[in-house]
Amino acid sequence: MAVFRLAALAYVGYLTVANADLYQRPAVAWAVLALMAGWTGFTWWAYAAPGRRTWRVLVPDLGVTAVIELSTVWVIGVEALTQGIPTMAVAWMAGPVLAWSIAGGRRLGVAAALFMGAVEIVVRGAAQQTATTGTILMLLAAVSTGHVARLAGDTERLTQAAIEREAAARERERLARGIHDSVLQVLAMVARRGARLDGEAGELARLAGEQEAALRALIGSSTPAGGPAADDTVDLSALINGLAGRAVSVATPAEPTLLPAAAAHEVARAVRAALDNVARHGGLTAKAWVLVEDEPGAVTVTVRDDGVGIPPGRLTEAAAGGRLGVAQSIQGRIADLGGVVSLRSEPGEGTEIELRVPRRAR
Amino acid sequence: MSPTYAAAVTEETNNDQSIRVMVVDDHPMWRHGVARDLAEAGFAVVATTGEGRQAVRLAPAARPDVVVLDLQLPDISGVEVIGGLIAALPDLKVMMLSASGEQQDVLDAMKAGATGYLLKSASPDEFVAAVRAAATGAPVFTPGLAGLVLGEYRRLAAEPTDDLAPKLTDRETEVLRFVAKGLSYKQIAERLNLSHRTVQNHVQNTLNKLQLHNRVQLTRYAIERGLDA
Numbered sequence: 001m002a003v004f005r006l007a008a009l010a011y012v013g014y015l016t017v018a019n020a021d022l023y024q025r026p027a028v029a030w031a032v033l034a035l036m037a038g039w040t041g042f043t044w045w046a047y048a049a050p051g052r053r054t055w056r057v058l059v060p061d062l063g064v065t066a067v068i069e070l071s072t073v074w075v076i077g078v079e080a081l082t083q084g085i086p087t088m089a090v091a092w093m094a095g096p097v098l099a100w101s102i103a104g105g106r107r108l109g110v111a112a113a114l115f116m117g118a119v120e121i122v123v124r125g126a127a128q129q130t131a132t133t134g135t136i137l138m139l140l141a142a143v144s145t146g147h148v149a150r151l152a153g154d155t156e157r158l159t160q161a162a163i164e165r166e167a168a169a170r171e172r173e174r175l176a177r178g179i180h181d182s183v184l185q186v187l188a189m190v191a192r193r194g195a196r197l198d199g200e201a202g203e204l205a206r207l208a209g210e211q212e213a214a215l216r217a218l219i220g221s222s223t224p225a226g227g228p229a230a231d232d233t234v235d236l237s238a239l240i241n242g243l244a245g246r247a248v249s250v251a252t253p254a255e256p257t258l259l260p261a262a263a264a265h266e267v268a269r270a271v272r273a274a275l276d277n278v279a280r281h282g283g284l285t286a287k288a289w290v291l292v293e294d295e296p297g298a299v300t301v302t303v304r305d306d307g308v309g310i311p312p313g314r315l316t317e318a319a320a321g322g323r324l325g326v327a328q329s330i331q332g333r334i335a336d337l338g339g340v341v342s343l344r345s346e347p348g349e350g351t352e353i354e355l356r357v358p359r360r361a362r
Numbered sequence: 363m364s365p366t367y368a369a370a371v372t373e374e375t376n377n378d379q380s381i382r383v384m385v386v387d388d389h390p391m392w393r394h395g396v397a398r399d400l401a402e403a404g405f406a407v408v409a410t411t412g413e414g415r416q417a418v419r420l421a422p423a424a425r426p427d428v429v430v431l432d433l434q435l436p437d438i439s440g441v442e443v444i445g446g447l448i449a450a451l452p453d454l455k456v457m458m459l460s461a462s463g464e465q466q467d468v469l470d471a472m473k474a475g476a477t478g479y480l481l482k483s484a485s486p487d488e489f490v491a492a493v494r495a496a497a498t499g500a501p502v503f504t505p506g507l508a509g510l511v512l513g514e515y516r517r518l519a520a521e522p523t524d525d526l527a528p529k530l531t532d533r534e535t536e537v538l539r540f541v542a543k544g545l546s547y548k549q550i551a552e553r554l555n556l557s558h559r560t561v562q563n564h565v566q567n568t569l570n571k572l573q574l575h576n577r578v579q580l581t582r583y584a585i586e587r588g589l590d591a
Binding site for chain 2: 180186191196249253292293
């Protein structure tokens with residue numbers, strides 16, 4: 001922008017030097033040229049910082065330029081104009097138009113171009129000329145500059161967002177490493193040392209152990225495997241690993257178990273429902289194990305617990321009484337995915353729920 | 363509460379004093395804590411170190427029966443430490459210990475020759491029992507490890523180019539699935555009407571086949587690259 005104004009100012013200077021003897025008032029022309037140089041310097045400073053690119057600069061910029069252009073009639077004179085001498089501002093006139101389109105986009109740029117064009121027509125009109133070429137050039141410049149400015153702005157925002165995301169991911173990784181090396185190790189040690197103690201100390205150790213498991217699941221889920229893959233699939237194993245805790249052990253393959261995102265979340269919700277059920281009905285000391293198996297045609301998730309189990313006949317009884325809430329919600333979710341649920345339970349032996357979801361042919 | 367790993371072999375009534383253990387962990391608190399637990403339980407702690415390279419250097423002189431190895435060391439990878447240790451002492455048993463289950467690292471270390479794996483959240487009693495079991499050569503599996511091994515066999519089966527890929531028998535698959543679902547060897551033996559020893563052998567076989575395949579792969583790779591000349 002500033003470069004354009006400077007170049008345009010140099011052109012105006014050259015024209016003034018070349019044509020000064022034909023001007024009606026050459027002395028005033030030099031003064032106007034000085035004013036233009038001053039204004040160019042001021043706008044250079046004013047537009048340099050984004051914070052100063054406001055109406056307080058943009059409106060006077062347009063006004064000052066318009067006045068300079070209008071002064072043509074008086075400074076150069078109608079006679080010289082009819083002989084083909086360019087106006088006072090010439091190309092310099094486009095400066096504020098470009099500034100408006102950069103600051104306000106295409107529409108404001110066009111508005112400024114139309115205003116400047118009208119001013120030029122007034123000036124030319126005094127000399128009985130029609131001058132639309134300059135106006136059309138300014139309009140084109142306003143539209144394309146506004147468009148490019150918007151593109152540049154969008155690109156800059158996107159780049160900035162990407163950089164921020166990457167920095168956040170890197171920071172998370174760094175935190176996870178740090179937590180792994182320090183806090184996790186200490187918490188695990190406190191849990192281990194205190195496990196033999198009774199009373200309050202034993203309780204503190206148990207809490208430390210819980211926090212260790214929770215923290216481990218948290219930083220585990222921040223690994224890239226936990227995020228969505230390139231296409232619309234999600235690693236089910238990562239979702240299930242997030243459910244691990246003090247009383248829940250999770251076994252999965254090392255490779256990601258990729259399922260369509262909706263299916264993966266649905267299976268994970270079914271597993272969570274099964275685990276909630278263990279916590280509610282399995283007894284205080286019940287533990288649960290989740291196994292994820294990735295077979296060629298299907299994904300199988302098994303949830304086993306060592307709780308009190310379900311007495312024979314109890315399930316049919318509950319179903320008859322319409323009290324099969326959890327089993328039904330699990331059944332429903334898996335059936336919607338075209339899968340099957342099988343349940344095996346014996347009193348004192350805990351319960352085992354197997355969810356088998358078919359993999360669609362790829 | 364049922365144990366989350368394979369129980370110690372009960373018929374072994376050897377003198378713990380004869381079991382020599384080296385502890386490798388870069389966290390001083392853990393290194394000392396583990397060494398103290400082992401010493402209290404009657405093991406001979408012959409060396410402790412926080413670095414993988416030093417562990418490999420110390421091993422021939424310290425002659426441990428079992429190395430308790432933290433999977434994340436500052437200098438070299440778990441696979442490299444295990445390779446170096448077993449090259450120096452072929453009969454050595456390596457028991458891995460880690461704070462969080464870095465699944466691929468755990469699997470790679472098992473394939474490289476480790477005998478067992480335990481999470482740091484295991485209780486001291488579970489830990490001591492596991493080291494004792496590892497010393498006899500019994501495979502110490504967590505449910506998580508069983509899940510990884512099952513997954514690895516499935517991955518190998520799905521790879522069409524690998525004609526030497528090991529396969530699990532139906533019985534081995536059954537046993538591994540039980541381990542992954544948290545059953546102890548004793549519970550599995552009861553359910554399948556097998557002896558405790560047989561269950562343990564099945565688990566051991568699944569590991570042996572993977573480790574053998576791993577060595578074959580490495581040899582094949584070396585021959586392809588002409589490194590055997």
